Amino acid sequence: MHEPEHELEVLREAGLFRNLRPLDGPTGVRLHREGRSLWNFASNDYLGLAEHPAIRAAFHEGLERWGHGAAASRLITGSLPSHSILEESLALAKGQGAALSFSSGFAAAVGIIPALVGKNDHVLLDKLAHASLIDGARLSGATLRVFPHNDLEKLARLLSGIRSKDPHGRILIVTESVFSMDGDLCPLAEILELKDHWGAHLFLDEAHGLGVLGPRGMGWAEELGVQDRVDFQMGTLGKSAGLAGAYLVCRPIWRDWLINRARSFIYSTAPPPALAHAATAALELIRSAEGAQLRQRLQDNIRRISPTSRTPILPRIIGENAAALATSAALEDAGFLVPAIRYPTVPRGTARLRISLSAAHPAEALEALAAAL
Numbered sequence: 001m002h003e004p005e006h007e008l009e010v011l012r013e014a015g016l017f018r019n020l021r022p023l024d025g026p027t028g029v030r031l032h033r034e035g036r037s038l039w040n041f042a043s044n045d046y047l048g049l050a051e052h053p054a055i056r057a058a059f060h061e062g063l064e065r066w067g068h069g070a071a072a073s074r075l076i077t078g079s080l081p082s083h084s085i086l087e088e089s090l091a092l093a094k095g096q097g098a099a100l101s102f103s104s105g106f107a108a109a110v111g112i113i114p115a116l117v118g119k120n121d122h123v124l125l126d127k128l129a130h131a132s133l134i135d136g137a138r139l140s141g142a143t144l145r146v147f148p149h150n151d152l153e154k155l156a157r158l159l160s161g162i163r164s165k166d167p168h169g170r171i172l173i174v175t176e177s178v179f180s181m182d183g184d185l186c187p188l189a190e191i192l193e194l195k196d197h198w199g200a201h202l203f204l205d206e207a208h209g210l211g212v213l214g215p216r217g218m219g220w221a222e223e224l225g226v227q228d229r230v231d232f233q234m235g236t237l238g239k240s241a242g243l244a245g246a247y248l249v250c251r252p253i254w255r256d257w258l259i260n261r262a263r264s265f266i267y268s269t270a271p272p273p274a275l276a277h278a279a280t281a282a283l284e285l286i287r288s289a290e291g292a293q294l295r296q297r298l299q300d301n302i303r304r305i306s307p308t309s310r311t312p313i314l315p316r317i318i319g320e321n322a323a324a325l326a327t328s329a330a331l332e333d334a335g336f337l338v339p340a341i342r343y344p345t346v347p348r349g350t351a352r353l354r355i356s357l358s359a360a361h362p363a364e365a366l367e368a369l370a371a372a373l
């Protein structure tokens with residue numbers, strides 16, 4: 001067994017070593033790190049709500065009304081009205097019968113997927129799905145099959161092959177609406193047709209779709225008018241909502257099942273009640289006229305950098321780790337925080353810059369970034 005010093009040296013030589021570099025103050029489109037001021041093109045705060053005064057005020061109000069700590073899991077004493085109000089708001093906004101909140105997107109994925117499927121079931125997973133979805137699928141014990149990214153023909157062959165051997169077994173298709181490292185969209189309408197035809201279930205991660213897509217910001221499924229056809233819609237509150245936490249919307253019967261079977265829900269202290277209160281306010285803002293204005297501003301900003309993109313995630317593929325790190329460092333020297341993304345977050349040989357845009361970015365920052373790129 002190698003000592004950690006050796007393993008870390010291997011990572012350094014491969015250009016895969018990571019370390020924490022704390023900020024000097026709060027995050028925002030402008031931030032300070034190690035005494036330097038940088039334009040922030042690294043965060044997932046797509047609407048600028050992490051700095052929005054109404055969300056801050058709602059957090060303070062939640063502290064006064066519900067307190068800062070739940071003190072136990074929700075099955076013990078930690079389920080407060082603010083949690084229930086948030087879940088009712090999510091279910092209504094997403095056009096489903098019920099919702100359940102979690103402490104983080106990772107906790108949601110690794111709790112929900114193993115609760116939905118087991119060793120006699122099948123999971124069909126997009127190759128570029130987020131690490132949390134991969135880990136949730138592996139933890140489930142179900143037979144896991146990975147299909148090439150957005151490859152409908154391969155997905156159809158997998159579904160047909162499984163159904164020919166197991167006419168009634170549970171099949172869970174797992175994919176994302178907006179893929180977090182490429183910014184592209186899944187072919188959701190076509191996946192739903194396959195899902196319905198072969199009697200499968202669909203687990204859709206809308207983490208990067210919430211706030212960005214749809215007439216009221218509820219994501220790719222809302223934009224296509226198919227929210228009621230998606231069995232399980234997961235999302236996070238730490239991106240466009242500007243806070244932290246995650247949720248699943250589904251039928252009430254599945255919510256009851258998850259309360260009894262999702263280990264990351266059962267065995268975790270409930271999220272801070274003040275956070276749930278602020279998340280409800282963020283959801284309301286996203287769905288409001290102001291939210292629509294922020295989405296339009298975000299789309300305007302996207303077009304300044306990439307006229308063909310629909311989403312604020314703009315990758316610049318470089319290839320080698322060292323080159324990606326050097327390019328990111330050069331941009332930082334020029335006053336921009338643009339992270340280098342490397343394996344295992346992306347496949348080997350596809351190291352990249354991941355540019356994330358926000359409605360809060362001013363025109364001068366976008367113009368300067370375009371020139372620097």
